[in-house]
Structures are given as structure tokens and as C-alpha cells.
Amino acid sequence: MAEHTLAVNIVTPDGIVFTRDGVKLAVIHTISGAIGVMANHQPIVSALKIDAIKVTFADSDDEFIAVNGGFAEFSNNTLTVVAESAETAKAIDVQRAESAKHRAEQHISHANEVHDPNELARAEVALARAVNRIKIVTRK
Incomplete structure (x- = not known):
């Protein structure tokens, strides 16, 4: 080194x-x-x-x-x-990350409808992870 x-x-x-x-x-x-x-x-x-x-x-x-x-x-x-x-x-599957993002957004919407703070917190973390993975691949 x-x-x-x-x-x-x-x-x-x-x-x-x-x-x-x-x-x-x-x-x-x-x-x-x-x-x-x-x-x-x-x-x-x-x-x-x-x-x-x-x-x-x-x-x-x-x-x-x-x-x-x-x-x-x-x-x-x-x-x-x-x-x-x-x-x-190179290891990120963009389609899988996009699907995870979509699922997380649905969970956030559902958590807001039923006022479930635990589900909302989990869904927000899942969304952040999916967006991070997508950002890595699309970064120039």
C-alpha cells in the first residue's frame, strides 16, 4: 500500500x-x-x-x-x-430494488391509513434501503 x-x-x-x-x-x-x-x-x-x-x-x-x-x-x-x-x-439488481421501493411505498401508505407507527418505521427503513440501492446504480 x-x-x-x-x-x-x-x-x-x-x-x-x-x-x-x-x-x-x-x-x-x-x-x-x-x-x-x-x-x-x-x-x-x-x-x-x-x-x-x-x-x-x-x-x-x-x-x-x-x-x-x-x-x-x-x-x-x-x-x-x-x-x-x-x-x-455491479451486485445490485435494479428491478429487485425498484420492486422493493414500490412495496415499501405501499406499506407506508397502509401504515398511515391504519396509524401503525411500527409498520411505518419499518417501511420507511425499507424505502431508504431501496432508494439507496437504486441511487448507487444510477449514479454518474
């Missing part, structure tokens, strides 16, 4: 989703806001929102990974993300 780069590892209960060295910048979305992490950044541990992680390389295109919650830890020039689930753009 070069002196001014870092390693990024994204893992879920199902295994490693993304692992790369030579990263110039990783942008993560914590519950407190976005953080850009570069080599030699101060150590951090933070909870993550449902959002994309942007990984920038010196010699290739940026990569985006859809991450659904979890936490990030950075130390010794390694960013480790442990997430409930995560997918690279």
Missing part, C-alpha cells in the same frame, strides 16, 4: 463485500454527517446511516457501495465498515 493511501474493507454478516488498497479518499455518511477519510486521518468509530460510501482511487474511477447502517472504524490507515448489508453497484 502506498504511503498516502488507505485500505477499505466492507463486511457484512454474509462476508466481505468490498476490500481494496490504494484508496485516496473514502466518504462515509455517519449519523452526524459526511466524513471524508484520507491516509493518516485521526482514528474514528462512528455509526453509519443508510447511504452510499464513495471510494476514490488515484488511478481509476470512483466506486460506490450501498451500505445499510452499521458502523465504521478507522485506524492504522485502514477503514473497516461493518454493515447489516452492503452491495457494490
Whole structure:
């Protein structure tokens, strides 16, 4: 690994989703806001929102990974993300994500009709996950 780069590892209960060295910048979305992490950044541990992680390389295109919650830890020039689930753009099935979005919108509508705050909360999380996955694939 070069002196001014870092390693990024994204893992879920199902295994490693993304692992790369030579990263110039990783942008993560914590519950407190976005953080850009570069080599030699101060150590951090933070909870993550449902959002994309942007990984920038010196010699290739940026990569985006859809991450659904979890936490990030950075130390010794390694960013480790442990997430409930995560997918690279190549792994996302857009039709499946669109269907999940549609189902979540229906559940939100139903939860509002019957005034069920628990169903509404679950449906809002499902919608955020589906929209995040769609955003990763359609990002330019």
C-alpha cells in the first residue's frame, strides 16, 4: 500500500463485500454527517446511516457501495465498515430494488391509513434501503 493511501474493507454478516488498497479518499455518511477519510486521518468509530460510501482511487474511477447502517472504524490507515448489508453497484439488481421501493411505498401508505407507527418505521427503513440501492446504480 502506498504511503498516502488507505485500505477499505466492507463486511457484512454474509462476508466481505468490498476490500481494496490504494484508496485516496473514502466518504462515509455517519449519523452526524459526511466524513471524508484520507491516509493518516485521526482514528474514528462512528455509526453509519443508510447511504452510499464513495471510494476514490488515484488511478481509476470512483466506486460506490450501498451500505445499510452499521458502523465504521478507522485506524492504522485502514477503514473497516461493518454493515447489516452492503452491495457494490455491479451486485445490485435494479428491478429487485425498484420492486422493493414500490412495496415499501405501499406499506407506508397502509401504515398511515391504519396509524401503525411500527409498520411505518419499518417501511420507511425499507424505502431508504431501496432508494439507496437504486441511487448507487444510477449514479454518474
